[in-house]
Amino acid sequence: MDKKISVISDLDGKKIVVISDIRFKGKRNINWEEVEQYLKEYIGDCYEVVETSDQVYIGSDFPGELKGSGDTKRLYGANAKAKANATQGIPMLLQCATNRRWQENFKGKHNVDAKFGWYRFTTRFALPVYNNDTGDLERFNIFRIEMLIRHAADGNLYLYDMVNIKKKRAPRLSNSCTVTNPFLDYMIH
Template sequence: MIYIGTELPGEYAGSVYTKKLKGAVAKAKANAAQVLPEMIEIATNGIFENNRKAKHGRDAKNGWYRYETRFAVPIFNEDGEVVRYNIFKGRLLIRHASSGKKYLYDVLEIKKETSKSCQA
């Protein structure tokens, strides 16, 4: 079970990673906020890692998990109809709190899937 906590909006919108994003990837991350529960549901390949920074020792006392996920952003024509979807992959950053609960912290490493397209 992965929860969406109160710190997610600030980190999701204001993280160092997010501030560096430009163009289509920045737009994709903004649009992905609408489907975070679905992204969590389909996430795979969870990998554990210990805290890298001392400042996270309080919030993520039990470390972090990173999961692979995917999402799609619709592309519209001039009539407002969906003509295709751009597929993106990314990595969910999950903090493992001292309470034992896991919380979504951010979505990182967002990249457009260039080998796959999905027509509407």
């Protein structure tokens, strides 16, 4: 299956990044080393958060931080799989991010890399759920995740981690159907 990422809107006009490819599979454990290697492809890229016009860079510390963060270590099951697969949509997740919040840096170890504090943005994404027996697409699960961004001493914003993932109830979409097969047939094909 080709990696396909698209953006849809719910009835409230809120964006959902749809990630149609499950690259990181595993019922019990995610291979975070593999995720880290994949994330290295993003190093040096810059993406704009449309709502705020903030330019967010992907620094060399991001892959290791996402793999080894306390947030990642606490995850298991569907949420771990969702976080790993959300990495495929980083450009669109940042572009669709909303609800920017600032917080002061309280940890001495971040005095340089987050000298001017932290930003959190909220974004949403959807991942497909396939029938184990037939392989047919059954539905999409919707997740909310926060993009944790550090405001470094060089004045730039850098993606640091993706945290606080939470599965959400499937929203109603602007074409008056929920995220189920009829919608998927329209969107994916």
